[in-house]
Amino acid sequence: MSTTPVKVAVTGAAGQIGYSLLFRIASGALLGPDTPVELRLLEITPALKALEGVVMELDDCAFPTLAKVEIGDDPNTIFDGANVALLVGARPRTKGMERGDLLEANGAIFTGQGKALNDHAADDIRVTVTGNPANTNALIAKSNAPDIPAERFSALTRLDHNRALAQLAKKTGTSVNDLKKLTIWGNHSATQYPDIFHAEVAGKNAAEVVNDQTWLENDFIPTVQKRGAAIIEARGASSAASAAAATIDHTRDWLRGSADGDWLSMAVVSDGSYGVPEGLISSFPVITKDGNWEIVQGLEINDFSRGRIDASAAELAEERDAVQQLGLIG
Numbered sequence: 049m050s051t052t053p054v055k056v057a058v059t060g061a062a063g064q065i066g067y068s069l070l071f072r073i074a075s076g077a078l079l080g081p082d083t084p085v086e087l088r089l090l091e092i093t094p095a096l097k098a099l100e101g102v103v104m105e106l107d108d109c110a111f112p113t114l115a116k117v118e119i120g121d122d123p124n125t126i127f128d129g130a131n132v133a134l135l136v137g138a139r140p141r142t143k144g145m146e147r148g149d150l151l152e153a154n155g156a157i158f159t160g161q162g163k164a165l166n167d168h169a170a171d172d173i174r175v176t177v178t179g180n181p182a183n184t185n186a187l188i189a190k191s192n193a194p195d196i197p198a199e200r201f202s203a204l205t206r207l208d209h210n211r212a213l214a215q216l217a218k219k220t221g222t223s224v225n226d227l228k229k230l231t232i233w234g235n236h237s238a239t240q241y242p243d244i245f246h247a248e249v250a251g252k253n254a255a256e257v258v259n260d261q262t263w264l265e266n267d268f269i270p271t272v273q274k275r276g277a278a279i280i281e282a283r284g285a286s287s288a289a290s291a292a293a294a295t296i297d298h299t300r301d302w303l304r305g306s307a308d309g310d311w312l313s314m315a316v317v318s319d320g321s322y323g324v325p326e327g328l329i330s331s332f333p334v335i336t337k338d339g340n341w342e343i344v345q346g347l348e349i350n351d352f353s354r355g356r357i358d359a360s361a362a363e364l365a366e367e368r369d370a371v372q373q374l375g376l377i378g
């Protein structure tokens with residue numbers, strides 16, 4: 049085992065997602081079995097007592113990869129020297145809300161955290177935003193951290209990607225292991241577009257294997273888009289264990305690389321690819337290696353996909369304009 053622990057900061061650490069996420073990070077699921085991890089956990093002051101209880105449980109697991117845990121309510125201290133930051137802490141939506149309804153309530157959290165990352169994180173910092181509305185919160189954090197390269201900020205659409213894989217496997221009677229090159233485009237919201245036109249099922253084109261436009265339009269796409277709401281309706285609380293698992297998948301693959309011959313969905317800063325306005329944090333098909341990502345280029349976009357990608361990008365532009373008006377970005 050190497051000797052210097054990687055510092056992983058997690059915000060909202062005493063929340064639902066935190067309760068699944070921390071134990072997986074501590075057990076090596078993020079960085080592997082040979083890399084010691086130092087957890088740096090941020091919470092609001094009233095939640096620190098509950099967080100102390102979670103830390104007692106982390107101790108009680110005796111994870112060989114967990115080198116140290118620090119907790120606190122000051123992002124300047126908790127982000128000090130952080131190599132990875134998982135920004136989960138934010139209010140979840142409840143029944144009847146859209147994620148965009150959280151913009152004002154949660155957006156402000158990400159200005160202060162962006163500044164604190166800018167001033168205190170390690171030079172190799174990578175930031176994953178899970179707290180909703182994730183894409184625009186990532187935009188806010190990035191905009192408030194001018195000294196950190198923009199490509200170090202990302203937002204989570206891996207849960208949507210994983211949900212789409214599960215639906216496609218069910219429809220085609222295959223396993224998720226047989227599926228490749230699925231893409232979530234756009235916003236982590238009901239306008240996101242899960243695209244199977246370039247996906248493969250056991251090496252064959254997924255859209256051709258499915259060959260069912262009605263299922264695609266009336267079942268697959270809306271099921272993936274509205275899965276978060278369906279879970280809130282059924283569970284009375286938003287997805288937590290699956291969101292934690294996706295946060296790990298996203299960050300692990302960013303740091304350790306995507307599989308050969310496949311790609312991932314990650315919301316990253318747009319360079320204008322596929323007509324998504326430059327600067328928005330939008331989900332794209334990406335290939336990752338050693339902590340870097342690259343948008344997969346050259347995919348042909350049919351008319352069906354074009355309208356949907358544009359609609360989600362338009363929603364992201366509206367969210368950007370709204371947070372600009374709130375003074376959360378310059």
Ligand SMILES: NC(=O)C1=CN([C@@H]2O[C@H](COP(=O)(O)OP(=O)(O)OC[C@H]3O[C@@H](n4cnc5c(N)ncnc54)[C@H](O)[C@@H]3O)[C@@H](O)[C@H]2O)C=CC1
Nearest residue numbers: 060062063064065091137138139140178179180204207291
């Ligand atoms: N991107 C995605 O795929 C998903 C995103 N989410 C989002 O993740 C977020 C967290 O969800 P849960 O863990 O279920 O919520 P939760 O309410 O159980 O936990 C949130 C935690 O964040 C803390 N918090 C609030 N403000 C904070 C601040 N300024 N600094 C540090 N901590 C702060 C709260 O005290 C609370 O403990 C929500 O915004 C939710 O909508 C949830 C599921 C999927």
Ligand SMILES: O=C([O-])CC(=O)C(=O)O
Nearest residue numbers: 141180275276277286287
């Ligand atoms: O839907 C929500 O509010 C929580 C979330 O982001 C998801 O489950 O995808």
